[in-house]
Amino acid sequence: xxxxxxxxxxxxxxxxxxxxxxxxxxxxxxxxxxxxxxxxxxxxxxxxxxxxxxxxxxxxxxxxxxxxxxxxxxxxxxxxxxxxxxxxxxxxxxxxxxxxxxxxxxxxxxxxxxxxxxxxxxxxxxxxxxxxxxxxxxxxxxxxxxxxxxxxxxxxxxxxxxxxxxxxxxxxxxxxxxxxxxxxxxxxxxxxxxxxxxxxxxxxxxxxxxxxxxxxxxxxxxxxxxxxxxxxxxxxxxxxxxxxxxxxxxxxxxxxxxxxxxxxxxxxxxxxxxxxxxxxxxxxxx
Numbered sequence: 001x002x003x004x005x006x007x008x009x010x011x012x013x014x015x016x017x018x019x020x021x022x023x024x025x026x027x028x029x030x031x032x033x034x035x036x037x038x039x040x041x042x043x044x045x046x047x048x049x050x051x052x053x054x055x056x057x058x059x060x061x062x063x064x065x066x067x068x069x070x071x072x073x074x075x076x077x078x079x080x081x082x083x084x085x086x087x088x089x090x091x092x093x094x095x096x097x098x099x100x101x102x103x104x105x106x107x108x109x110x111x112x113x114x115x116x117x118x119x120x121x122x123x124x125x126x127x128x129x130x131x132x133x134x135x136x137x138x139x140x141x142x143x144x145x146x147x148x149x150x151x152x153x154x155x156x157x158x159x160x161x162x163x164x165x166x167x168x169x170x171x172x173x174x175x176x177x178x179x180x181x182x183x184x185x186x187x188x189x190x191x192x193x194x195x196x197x198x199x200x201x202x203x204x205x206x207x208x209x210x211x212x213x214x215x216x217x218x219x220x221x222x223x224x225x226x227x228x229x230x231x232x233x234x235x236x237x238x239x240x241x242x243x244x245x246x247x248x249x250x251x252x253x254x255x256x257x258x259x260x261x262x263x264x265x266x267x268x269x270x271x272x273x274x275x276x277x278x279x280x281x282x283x284x285x286x
Contacts, residue, residue, distance in 0.1 A: 016059075024060065027248075041268065055087045239256050
């Protein structure tokens with residue numbers, strides 16, 4: 001697969017197994033810059049492994065992952081992050097004793113000392129001195145990071161912003177999920193990887209999250225979003241394209257409506273066409 005667009009994420013014949021379990025089986029597709037892609041499938045399909053490989057936590061055993069023409073599957077996670085790829089995790093990961101504000105600012109720390117996407121001006125030692133002495137360049141980066149943190153907290157309305165000085169352990173599970181998304185967004189990424197962002201949320205909380213992601217799309221139309229999600233209504237509402245995985249392979253690649261109503265998808269989830277009513281629009285007798 002040859003792609004020249006510098007913002008295109010390419011998964012090129014990627015395979016990965018753990019013992020005798022195949023988590024990725026020759027995955028081969030591209031994600032265009034600015035696309036909102038949903039990845040769905042039954043438990044054990046390999047969805048989270050795909051995000052782990054894109055973010056560098058797990059390495060493919062075969063194939064390549066490229067950002068434009070640059071191969072990234074042999075880079076360390078922090079190097080991939082520095083290219084503008086941020087992620088959340090399937091299980092909530094927060095720093096419980098930090099305030100919500102400081103927990104979100106953790107996502108900006110590398111950039112404050114001249115790492116991440118910001119080029120180093122003076123080398124590691126010089127940047128450390130700049131941080132310790134709070135020189136003008138460092139103060140400017142802090143002010144910029146704090147402004148971004150305030151913006152992303154306000155995106156979540158009363159869930160985060162009014163509680164910004166509370167410790168993270170005081171948050172509900174759903175609000176910890178929101179905090180984690182905010183921590184990824186404060187990096188101002190080009191590609192955002194979301195691993196089951198609505199997990200553990202009730203219908204009201206899920207609807208609020210969908211509104212936030214829709215607003216994010218309107219604010220940052222050039223940001224690529226790859227979302228693993230089990231709540232299919234969220235997929236229908238937000239995604240432009242849907243990849244369905246089963247047993248480590250892509251079985252359908254289509255629009256959300258086309259993918260979720262495909263007979264192979266219904267069979268992979270439920271094992272029978274007659275159970276199609278669970279998908280909302282499919283005639284169980286069709």
